Amino acid sequence: MQILDKVKNFIFKAKNFVFKAKNFVSKLQENITPKTLVLCLLLCIFPLLTYGTDAIASLFSNFNIFLPIPSGDYLIYISIQVCVYILLAVGLNIVCGYTGLLDLGYVGFYLIGGYTAGLLMRHAGVSYWFVVPIAILNGALWGLIRGAPTLKLTGDYFAIVTFGFAEILFRIVKNEIWLIRDINGFVKEIPRATIFGLELNKNWQHYYHILILTAVVIFVSYRLEHSRIGRAWIAIREDEQAAASMGINISKYKSLAFAISAAMGALGGAFLAQFWGNLSAKAFEFWESILILCMVILGGKGSIKGSILGAIIIGSLSEVLRIVLQQFPPDFAGSRYLIFGIVLVLLMRFRPAGLIFKKT
Amino acid sequence: MDQFYQQLINGIVLGGIYALIAVGYTMVYGIIQLINFAHGEIFMLGAYFAFTLVNFTPIPFWVAIFVSMLFCAGVGMLMDYVAYRPLRNAPRLSALITAIGVSIGLQNLARILWGAKPQTFTDDTLPTIFQQISPMKEPKVFFSIFGVTFTDAAIQFSENVSLAYLDLTIIVLAIILMVSLNRLVSLTKIGKAMRACAQNRIAANLMGVRTNQVIAITFAIGSALGAVAGVMVGVRDNIGPTMGLHKGVAAFAAAVLGGIGNITGAMVGGLLMGLAEVFGAGYIDPMIATICHTIGLGEFYDSEKISHSYGSGYRIAISYIVMIIVILIRPTGLFGKASAHRA
Numbered sequence: 081m082q083i084l085d086k087v088k089n090f091i092f093k094a095k096n097f098v099f100k101a102k103n104f105v106s107k108l109q110e111n112i113t114p115k116t117l118v119l120c121l122l123l124c125i126f127p128l129l130t131y132g133t134d135a136i137a138s139l140f141s142n143f144n145i146f147l148p149i150p151s152g153d154y155l156i157y158i159s160i161q162v163c164v165y166i167l168l169a170v171g172l173n174i175v176c177g178y179t180g181l182l183d184l185g186y187v188g189f190y191l192i193g194g195y196t197a198g199l200l201m202r203h204a205g206v207s208y209w210f211v212v213p214i215a216i217l218n219g220a221l222w223g224l225i226r227g228a229p230t231l232k233l234t235g236d237y238f239a240i241v242t243f244g245f246a247e248i249l250f251r252i253v254k255n256e257i258w259l260i261r262d263i264n265g266f267v268k269e270i271p272r273a274t275i276f277g278l279e280l281n282k283n284w285q286h287y288y289h290i291l292i293l294t295a296v297v298i299f300v301s302y303r304l305e306h307s308r309i310g311r312a313w314i315a316i317r318e319d320e321q322a323a324a325s326m327g328i329n330i331s332k333y334k335s336l337a338f339a340i341s342a343a344m345g346a347l348g349g350a351f352l353a354q355f356w357g358n359l360s361a362k363a364f365e366f367w368e369s370i371l372i373l374c375m376v377i378l379g380g381k382g383s384i385k386g387s388i389l390g391a392i393i394i395g396s397l398s399e400v401l402r403i404v405l406q407q408f409p410p411d412f413a414g415s416r417y418l419i420f421g422i423v424l425v426l427l428m429r430f431r432p433a434g435l436i437f438k439k440t
Numbered sequence: 441m442d443q444f445y446q447q448l449i450n451g452i453v454l455g456g457i458y459a460l461i462a463v464g465y466t467m468v469y470g471i472i473q474l475i476n477f478a479h480g481e482i483f484m485l486g487a488y489f490a491f492t493l494v495n496f497t498p499i500p501f502w503v504a505i506f507v508s509m510l511f512c513a514g515v516g517m518l519m520d521y522v523a524y525r526p527l528r529n530a531p532r533l534s535a536l537i538t539a540i541g542v543s544i545g546l547q548n549l550a551r552i553l554w555g556a557k558p559q560t561f562t563d564d565t566l567p568t569i570f571q572q573i574s575p576m577k578e579p580k581v582f583f584s585i586f587g588v589t590f591t592d593a594a595i596q597f598s599e600n601v602s603l604a605y606l607d608l609t610i611i612v613l614a615i616i617l618m619v620s621l622n623r624l625v626s627l628t629k630i631g632k633a634m635r636a637c638a639q640n641r642i643a644a645n646l647m648g649v650r651t652n653q654v655i656a657i658t659f660a661i662g663s664a665l666g667a668v669a670g671v672m673v674g675v676r677d678n679i680g681p682t683m684g685l686h687k688g689v690a691a692f693a694a695a696v697l698g699g700i701g702n703i704t705g706a707m708v709g710g711l712l713m714g715l716a717e718v719f720g721a722g723y724i725d726p727m728i729a730t731i732c733h734t735i736g737l738g739e740f741y742d743s744e745k746i747s748h749s750y751g752s753g754y755r756i757a758i759s760y761i762v763m764i765i766v767i768l769i770r771p772t773g774l775f776g777k778a779s780a781h782r783a
Binding site for chain 1: 474526527531532533534535536537540541542543544546547548549551552685689692696740749750753754757760761763764767768771
């Protein structure tokens with residue numbers, strides 16, 4: 081009889097599981113509209129589409145007409161950059177958007193991830209797939225290190241401390257030759273990621289790689305926002321004292337936000353280290369932080385959709401400007417940040433809540 | 441000991457420059473609680489403007505400083521009018537983000553207008569006493585008194601301790617400007633209005649103070665002092681589009697050290713920050729060397745892997761470290777009053 085009971089129990093559990101799975105699928109179906117499906121499909125077949133532009137360009141070049149359209153490979157390259165920016169913007173959104181603290185030093189975590197991955201892969205020969213978790217943990221650790229003393233700070237003092245922190249990290253990378261093993265933070269010839277001995281060295285491979293990473297980060301961020309943790313963060317943002325008196329452990333949740341945000345930044349850095357193949361301290365200057373901040377603010381602080389949209393707009397604008405400005409004298413090339421400065425001023429003046437704003 | 445005295449002199453000169461910039465930060469913060477991130481860019485624009493004037497017009501150097509002050513005062517007021525005034529009642533972070541935007545905008549504008557390469561004032565555009573004397577030439581001695589020798593290059597206190605006339609000018613200018621600013625704030629009617637605004641802007645407005653005007657004048661004064669510091673740094677070192685960011689943040693750190701919102705605090709903080717930077721940069725390398733040799737890492741320190749230039753490499757980071765420590769330990773600074781809003 082006991083066996084029968086066990087079988088019944090098992091069948092009941094199985095039914096329960098199937099019911100839960102069906103529930104999950106139906107919930108997904110509710111959330112996944114045809115629009116999102118089409119979007120996902122487009123993102124997945126994007127590298128194929130870019131062959132179209134190559135085909136058109138080569139077709140016209142047969143008749144000696146050179147269209148000013150970018151090559152397919154370059155389009156994929158830009159979309160990889162934009163994906164990295166989406167990842168970073170979603171990561172920054174956790175501190176800037178949810179807990180409402182202005183982080184001017186996000187590039188510091190991006191730097192830590194990049195150099196953790198770059199140095200381990202280049203000089204210790206560790207595989208990329210082991211390096212990524214190490215970089216994430218290292219980023220989270222530094223997030224906690226920076227977070228611990230700044231827990232009591234709010235507003236502009238927090239912003240200025242984060243700025244100082246990132247600048248100090250930048251100086252360390254530039255000066256500590258024994259650590260980096262080269263001047264000016266150069267790490268050269270970082271090996272690419274490999275899957276089963278196959279080196280990922282084509283742009284479209286990196287595209288799928290970063291697409292998956294970005295999707296994971298967006299998913300994690302989305303689930304966090306709608307969890308107890310996310311609600312605690314938003315409560316802290318709205319009124320710290322009220323949140324504390326409702327029993328929210330401010331230090332714990334703030335530290336959690338710093339660590340998660342830093343970990344996401346480090347993930348982006350680790351990917352970039354193997355994608356670029358070279359690291360230089362110049363890539364981690366203060367302006368990069370502002371660029372990412374600009375994305376989060378353009379889309380609307382505290383909204384994942386907004387961060388993604390902002391990253392797409394600013395990221396592709398930045399890449400396009402980089403190319404366009406190369407036609408001008410060399411001093412113009414560095415001046416694309418002028419536009420982002422103007423964007424920040426105009427946004428704060430006319431749409432302080434960003435393009436997509438949440439009514440709270 | 442000679443090195444110590446020379447560093448002391450350098451520190452005081454740098455401190456004077458920081459104090460001039462820090463006053464701009466602290467006055468604006470005192471009245472509208474905004475970290476005017478773009479103040480460093482005003483400092484940079486002041487240097488560039490004077491540079492352009494003396495290079496492309498026959499205007500003499502001293503007049504160029506004055507015109508540059510006026511110009512920067514105008515830019516400061518314009519900045520307040522265009523960017524900050526519409527956000528007077530918005531959340532403080534919005535204003536800070538705007539300030540960062542203005543800062544980046546101005547910096548890259550300067551990069552487009554004057555190029556990214558650092559530039560220097562050429563000798564023919566400077567007054568004779570500021571010109572570089574080649575070390576090969578024997579300096580001409582004017583006179584000497586109490587062991588202090590006045591030559592055409594510098595004032596020699598001893599063989600290795602000297603004070604260049606440019607540095608002397610910086611110190612004198614800083615003292616004159618600081619004292620007159622202090623008189624202005626404590627004795628005149630506009631100074632009274634400024635203090636009233638700093639205490640309570642709304643109440644001051646109700647009492648008939650034109651707050652917007654007072655804030656504009658505050659921006660103008662701070663920017664003019666920043667312009668003087670900019671020109672002096674331009675003559676002493678060089679002019680580049682990023683000079684404003686680093687000197688600006690160091691000066692902000694000085695303002696925080698002295699207690700932000702407090703003008704005397706900014707002066708003292710500036711002086712201390714200048715001394716800290718110069719002494720830090722001067723003594724950190726020998727200190728690290730001594731420590732390494734004492735604990736048995738001497739060979740590692742002497743190896744090629746160590747850069748041996750911590751002093752110059754981390755020079756900028758010193759002010760950031762001081763600032764972070766002050767913010768974390770005593771956010772009100774040396775002279776600041778405790779406030780519920782701050783920290």
